[in-house]
Amino acid sequence: MNKTVNQKAWFFVAPVLILVAFNAIVPLMTVVNYSVQETFGDNVFFWAGLRWFEEILRSPRFHDALGRQLFFTGTILAIEIPLGVIIALAMPRKGPWVSVCLVLMAMPLLIPWNVVGAMWNIFGLPELGLLGKTLNMIGFDYNYTRQPGDAWFTLILMDVWHWTSLVVLLAYAGLVSIPDAYYQAARIDGASSWAIFRYIQLPKMKRVLTIAVLLRFMDSFNIYTEPSVLTGGGPGNSTTLLSLDLVKIALGQFDLGPAAAMSLIYFLVILLFSWIFYTVMTRGEEQ
Amino acid sequence: MALELKNVTKKVGADVHIHPTDLTFEPGSFNILLGTTLAGKTTLMQMMAGLEKPTSGEVWFDGHNVTGTAVQKRNVSMVYQQFINYPNMSVFDNIASPLRVARLPAAEIQARVGEMAELMRISAMLDRRPSELSGGQQQRTAMARALVKDSDLILLDEPLANLDFKLREEMRDELPRLFAERNCVVVYATTEPTEALLLGGQTAAMHEGRVVDLGPTAEIYRNPSGLESAKVFSEPPINLAKASVKSGWVLLDEGVSWKADKGLANGTYTIGIRPHHVSPVRQSSKSVVVEGKVKVAELTGSESIIHFHAHDHPWVSLSHGVHPFETGRFARFYADMSKCFYFDADGHLVDLAAAGKAA
Numbered sequence: 001m002n003k004t005v006n007q008k009a010w011f012f013v014a015p016v017l018i019l020v021a022f023n024a025i026v027p028l029m030t031v032v033n034y035s036v037q038e039t040f041g042d043n044v045f046f047w048a049g050l051r052w053f054e055e056i057l058r059s060p061r062f063h064d065a066l067g068r069q070l071f072f073t074g075t076i077l078a079i080e081i082p083l084g085v086i087i088a089l090a091m092p093r094k095g096p097w098v099s100v101c102l103v104l105m106a107m108p109l110l111i112p113w114n115v116v117g118a119m120w121n122i123f124g125l126p127e128l129g130l131l132g133k134t135l136n137m138i139g140f141d142y143n144y145t146r147q148p149g150d151a152w153f154t155l156i157l158m159d160v161w162h163w164t165s166l167v168v169l170l171a172y173a174g175l176v177s178i179p180d181a182y183y184q185a186a187r188i189d190g191a192s193s194w195a196i197f198r199y200i201q202l203p204k205m206k207r208v209l210t211i212a213v214l215l216r217f218m219d220s221f222n223i224y225t226e227p228s229v230l231t232g233g234g235p236g237n238s239t240t241l242l243s244l245d246l247v248k249i250a251l252g253q254f255d256l257g258p259a260a261a262m263s264l265i266y267f268l269v270i271l272l273f274s275w276i277f278y279t280v281m282t283r284g285e286e287q
Numbered sequence: 288m289a290l291e292l293k294n295v296t297k298k299v300g301a302d303v304h305i306h307p308t309d310l311t312f313e314p315g316s317f318n319i320l321l322g323t324t325l326a327g328k329t330t331l332m333q334m335m336a337g338l339e340k341p342t343s344g345e346v347w348f349d350g351h352n353v354t355g356t357a358v359q360k361r362n363v364s365m366v367y368q369q370f371i372n373y374p375n376m377s378v379f380d381n382i383a384s385p386l387r388v389a390r391l392p393a394a395e396i397q398a399r400v401g402e403m404a405e406l407m408r409i410s411a412m413l414d415r416r417p418s419e420l421s422g423g424q425q426q427r428t429a430m431a432r433a434l435v436k437d438s439d440l441i442l443l444d445e446p447l448a449n450l451d452f453k454l455r456e457e458m459r460d461e462l463p464r465l466f467a468e469r470n471c472v473v474v475y476a477t478t479e480p481t482e483a484l485l486l487g488g489q490t491a492a493m494h495e496g497r498v499v500d501l502g503p504t505a506e507i508y509r510n511p512s513g514l515e516s517a518k519v520f521s522e523p524p525i526n527l528a529k530a531s532v533k534s535g536w537v538l539l540d541e542g543v544s545w546k547a548d549k550g551l552a553n554g555t556y557t558i559g560i561r562p563h564h565v566s567p568v569r570q571s572s573k574s575v576v577v578e579g580k581v582k583v584a585e586l587t588g589s590e591s592i593i594h595f596h597a598h599d600h601p602w603v604s605l606s607h608g609v610h611p612f613e614t615g616r617f618a619r620f621y622a623d624m625s626k627c628f629y630f631d632a633d634g635h636l637v638d639l640a641a642a643g644k645a646a
Binding site for chain 2: 181187
């Protein structure tokens, strides 16, 4: 096959190249720039090589934040995915209640993230919040601003409240796309409802659930606004997730070099996990 | 083990899906439900299976009233238009699934699945997943699953509709063979008159939730009981025209006339003449000329289907061979009116032989 060379084609690709350059490549390269240099202000930079990367990778502070981050993401995935599927299965497929359910489910997704944080912050206050006060009244010693366990409990509850709906909506979309004939065929076979779930609904939901896990993984790994408003990383450092720690280093201590190195490591970790998960889930499916 | 529908109806809200219907299907019989989409074929089948409960009336099987019996207790199988298989099970497991639910010993399952796969010619694909098969193989798997258990009632709801032309022809040839040795009731729904004729058996022609004709398939084709039955059982659609009979002559609005058969009483009728009796070449001396403006000419190679308008009434001609026509031109067609049906004002077929004798 002969390919004709057409220099004019560049003209058509140029807008998207410029756009990508400005919103992705330039900012990313700036970070790469900072991550290999040292500065003492006045826009004077010295070459630092891979020193910041070594420092971050060896620092216990980074290990702790990464550990907390993995714990947070693992926990919310383990709760939100099964819970989302259960709620989707319980939702009606036909009739007037469908739209009511869908609107109710979409509600938490419509609330701005910092408002979610502020809501739960007040909701959990032991003296005047509905949740905090109620828990204390029925005998629990609950105070998320003082006890790390309570802070984690509130943080995870907030995320489950905020994001399970997304999983519900995706799983529901997968469920309603299953033709009625599948259910009829299963009834004729005399299949139990567990068998219907295991052999029809779950396989048919596999694709949307893969997307759901990916989205929830990436979003929860990047989470910043809500915990920052709710606990600010405290008490102490107990709920300081990766993004919170990063902001402390970059803007609190103004250590631009280590912060840039940490951003890149952070980014590669997310990329790596997402890639592994996606490869495993879509293995054996040729298109 | 006959299946009987006794005065069965189905209403959903204010919509009547099935008007009161009585049907009896004998064991070992091959029964066709023929009708356009929304004629009620699927609804009727679902009530036979027990997937839907009739609004009124009863379903009897083998002398027992099974109206309220759940589908899994009725020993039925069903094949759908879509290829319904368990997506993450192998072909073997798919075919074996009804036998596993019935808790048969593993050796017997192995033997019966093997035998059924052999019959369906999918033995080589037993380890694959349905998504790795062609449409025809997927539908064979679904059929194997339906046939592997000894059902008393096998329902096939347009099973060939989603297959390509060649596969459809192959499967049509195979189907009667698959059911030949079984002593069960087979019900087969289709929208295609040609398919019904090829499969034979007995046909119930359906129109808007009613069974409008019932009998051996070829018989219904030759002698439809009425207008609706003739319309359902014709592809391309049957030509219909308003006719008046006066003093021994039949006159159409199209300006065509011919000598009326003996015994045809004076009055107005609807005549029906099948497209293959309207030809661009003169076939019989009794043919009358219908002139019209050609609208569409479909040449399939072995057949020509010409749509034309005679006095603004649509007509269709179906003839063998290639007969090219220019659209928009006037052309002459020869209608063999000795083959036409006369329907009275109520849409019933006028029995000319009986009428001739009476006169």
